[in-house]
Amino acid sequence: MTAIPTISSTPDDVTIKPRNRKFQIEAALASDWFANDPFHTAVFNAFSISFPTGEKEFMDSVRNFESEIDDEKLLAEVRGFYQQEGIHTREHLRYNRMLCAARGYDLADLEGVFLKLQEWMQNDPRATPQVRLAATVGLEHFTASFAEILLKTDYLDTADPALRELWQWHSLEEMEHKAVAFDVFNEVCSDHKMRRRVMRVAFFMLMRRVLTVTLKMLRHDKQVWKWQTLKSAARFFFSRTGFVRQYLPRHNEFFRDDFHPWQSDTRDLLEEWKPRLAAA
Numbered sequence: 001m002t003a004i005p006t007i008s009s010t011p012d013d014v015t016i017k018p019r020n021r022k023f024q025i026e027a028a029l030a031s032d033w034f035a036n037d038p039f040h041t042a043v044f045n046a047f048s049i050s051f052p053t054g055e056k057e058f059m060d061s062v063r064n065f066e067s068e069i070d071d072e073k074l075l076a077e078v079r080g081f082y083q084q085e086g087i088h089t090r091e092h093l094r095y096n097r098m099l100c101a102a103r104g105y106d107l108a109d110l111e112g113v114f115l116k117l118q119e120w121m122q123n124d125p126r127a128t129p130q131v132r133l134a135a136t137v138g139l140e141h142f143t144a145s146f147a148e149i150l151l152k153t154d155y156l157d158t159a160d161p162a163l164r165e166l167w168q169w170h171s172l173e174e175m176e177h178k179a180v181a182f183d184v185f186n187e188v189c190s191d192h193k194m195r196r197r198v199m200r201v202a203f204f205m206l207m208r209r210v211l212t213v214t215l216k217m218l219r220h221d222k223q224v225w226k227w228q229t230l231k232s233a234a235r236f237f238f239s240r241t242g243f244v245r246q247y248l249p250r251h252n253e254f255f256r257d258d259f260h261p262w263q264s265d266t267r268d269l270l271e272e273w274k275p276r277l278a279a280a
């Protein structure tokens, strides 16, 4: 039997289906749940604050082009992508509410950092639907690479078990749907010079805001000028096993002419993690 040609590049044995999970994280969120380390805890909490706004923007930017897609396989994957991101948003909204209640952070102030960016995206004439989709493609590459680091290495070993599972669950689904926005972009725009240009700006904008929120949290907890914080930040940015140096080679891959998310074939990793994170 000949395979039906499709513009979707997600391998046939990868299914994009949400796992409707809830995590008992309330007690741990009150503490420095990541290795008893204020800096690493604040960085991950800051990413969590970014997700509800970010993932809504990801879904909206794909939805803008949905009517131009008639490939059944890709359309089904787009629906799976919305469902996965929708449940991630629900769980991170819960996470963020509990985090701010437990630690006394001002949720509106922290969310505002990302809402301002979203507002800019929606109103600046330079942020055309194509540019917004390209930003999603770039940041989905970042989240999929982030996910791969978390699932492939012992990075999360010292995290609280409930929060570790939440981050692993989110990571698994980010890897499953990593090519959806890319395939839509390839079909409706395919300007790869623009894709690379937008990634440079979008990545910088996101990181600047994640670090702003991290600093706000550390300042609130009076942890900024502590030796442990500075040491931990240095490890995060500069150490060989730190996050930034593990991520950088993956970031550079995005700037190749022939880049594609599934050039990094992560099916073995998915198979390894799927039974451990099955729907509850």
Ligand SMILES: [Fe+2]
Residues within 6 Å of the ligand: 055, 084, 085, 088, 170, 174
């Ligand atoms: Fe997500």
Ligand SMILES: [Fe+2]
Residues within 6 Å of the ligand: 058, 085, 140, 143, 174, 177
């Ligand atoms: Fe995603």
